[in-house]
Amino acid sequence: MNSTVFGTTGGTGRQIMAQALTAIVIMLLLAACGGDSNRDTPTTAVASPSEVIAQPSSTAVATPSPESSPTLVATETQSSTPLPTVAPLPTPEPVPTQPAPVFPPAISLEPFIVAPNQITYLTHAGDDSGRLFLVEKAGRVRIIGDGRVLETPYLDITDLVASGGSEQGLLSIAFPPDFTVSRVFYVNYTDRAGDGDTVIARYHLSSDSNIADAMSGQILLTVDQPAANHNGGQIQFGPDGYLYVGTGDGGRANDPWDNAENLSVLLGKMLRLDVENAETYAVPASNPFVQQDGLRPEIWAYGLRNPWRFSFDRATGDMYIADVGQNRWEEISIQPAASAGGEHYGWDTMEGRHCFEPANGCNRSDKELPVAEYGHDQGCSITGGYVYRGQQYPAWDGTYFYADYCNGRIWAMRQHDSGDWLNEFILDSGINIASFAEDESGELYVLDLGGTVYRLLASP
Numbered sequence: 001m002n003s004t005v006f007g008t009t010g011g012t013g014r015q016i017m018a019q020a021l022t023a024i025v026i027m028l029l030l031a032a033c034g035g036d037s038n039r040d041t042p043t044t045a046v047a048s049p050s051e052v053i054a055q056p057s058s059t060a061v062a063t064p065s066p067e068s069s070p071t072l073v074a075t076e077t078q079s080s081t082p083l084p085t086v087a088p089l090p091t092p093e094p095v096p097t098q099p100a101p102v103f104p105p106a107i108s109l110e111p112f113i114v115a116p117n118q119i120t121y122l123t124h125a126g127d128d129s130g131r132l133f134l135v136e137k138a139g140r141v142r143i144i145g146d147g148r149v150l151e152t153p154y155l156d157i158t159d160l161v162a163s164g165g166s167e168q169g170l171l172s173i174a175f176p177p178d179f180t181v182s183r184v185f186y187v188n189y190t191d192r193a194g195d196g197d198t199v200i201a202r203y204h205l206s207s208d209s210n211i212a213d214a215m216s217g218q219i220l221l222t223v224d225q226p227a228a229n230h231n232g233g234q235i236q237f238g239p240d241g242y243l244y245v246g247t248g249d250g251g252r253a254n255d256p257w258d259n260a261e262n263l264s265v266l267l268g269k270m271l272r273l274d275v276e277n278a279e280t281y282a283v284p285a286s287n288p289f290v291q292q293d294g295l296r297p298e299i300w301a302y303g304l305r306n307p308w309r310f311s312f313d314r315a316t317g318d319m320y321i322a323d324v325g326q327n328r329w330e331e332i333s334i335q336p337a338a339s340a341g342g343e344h345y346g347w348d349t350m351e352g353r354h355c356f357e358p359a360n361g362c363n364r365s366d367k368e369l370p371v372a373e374y375g376h377d378q379g380c381s382i383t384g385g386y387v388y389r390g391q392q393y394p395a396w397d398g399t400y401f402y403a404d405y406c407n408g409r410i411w412a413m414r415q416h417d418s419g420d421w422l423n424e425f426i427l428d429s430g431i432n433i434a435s436f437a438e439d440e441s442g443e444l445y446v447l448d449l450g451g452t453v454y455r456l457l458a459s460p
């Protein structure tokens with residue numbers, strides 16, 4: 001099997017090309033999906049037999065779980081791969097040996113939990129409790145503990161959350177680094193009161209650590225939404241302890257208000273907020289646009305269309321941003337941990353590595369181009385995942401997983417020692433992948449919007 005090697009462009013660090021793939025994809029591009037590629041119109045793309053990236057022959061296809069059971073069912077299964085054992089070394093200063101990376105990884109999806117409602121996100125609290133927190137689109141959070149879903153919701157704010165639109169709802173939650181002390185967490189939803197405006201709010205635990213106080217909600221930030229789509233949705237704490245918020249360009253198509261490149265509005269941005277040292281939030285003094293007339297100091301980076309999912313590599317602190325494209329290109333950009341912010345990720349001057357507005361002769365000079373992209377012959381809406389840093393599969397260490405929402409294809413990406421990026425299509429799952437998730441130990445999960453959580457395992 002041949003890996004697709006993306007050469008670097010030299011000297012520009014993270015601006016690493018996917019030229020080889022791009023050229024091939026252009027040649028193979030038969031027809032782009034019609035219309036705006038937002039989640040209102042998911043199309044199921046069919047894999048071309050002349051696939052650009054070879055599918056590993058050993059790839060297992062995930063079997064969608066039966067939808068007949070409306071009850072919460074936990075599937076307790078053990079991985080076929082035993083946990084690695086650590087052998088004592090005779091030397092006084094043992095050096096842990098890192099196995100050679102295996103790429104592309106052969107994966108399978110194993111049903112883990114079947115929930116009765118649509119789900120958007122799953123995360124952990126970083127509190128050594130082993131609990132997972134499953135987010136329902138309608139506005140609930142449920143705890144998964146000991147392989148089962150607890151009956152009483154952790155949080156139920158369905159009366160506040162507007163979830164009618166396909167991109168609306170309770171879209172993610174985040175636990176701060178000091179959660180065990182502060183006993184607060186954060187949510188990102190589209191609201192009923194403001195007709196779908198984005199709300200970032202803080203909630204407190206009740207005296208029961210398995211139930212949040214649903215009346216404790218404290219709105220930190222509201223972002224006016226001019227259309228039902230492109231609401232971003234992800235919040236994550238960075239390694240710096242600040243809360244990062246991905247916002248979409250507001251919606252419709254072609255960024256009609258040119259929000260993404262406008263530094264005086266919060267739409268189409270990556271925001272960076274200090275939520276631990278203020279009643280609502282404070283702006284970190286190190287944000288790139290502080291104290292500049294007319295510019296919003298909350299902005300960390302801009303030029304994003306709809307960064308539905310982004311994540312931090314827990315080992316390096318690098319940020320992986322998966323930005324949903326319009327009619328042609330889905331893309332992944334990587335922001336190094338040492339970044340000072342201020343990056344322009346292209347939209348809507350560019351879609352992926354290609355001119356968008358204007359269609360020809362656009363100015364690429366100040367844009368941060370994606371590390372990888374794929375065309376709409378291979379999907380229609382990217383769902384970013386995580387860099388694997390778990391214990392179960394050391395050979396996957398450093399590999400980033402991502403997928404397409406519309407057709408369930410999963411890819412893996414990792415940086416070669418040479419600096420080039422390897423990128424491979426690895427599984428056709430056939431599910432609507434709303435999100436990936438990472439548990440406290442770094443093992444990964446895949447969420448079908450319809451309610452099934454899968455564990456991402458090595459193919460047996």
Ligand SMILES: [Ca+2]
Nearest residue numbers: 227229250251
């Ligand atoms: Ca919107």
Ligand SMILES: [Ca+2]
Nearest residue numbers: 254255256348
């Ligand atoms: Ca525009």
Ligand SMILES: [Ca+2]
Nearest residue numbers: 345346347352
């Ligand atoms: Ca871009």
Ligand SMILES: [Ca+2]
Nearest residue numbers: 258348349357
């Ligand atoms: Ca424009």
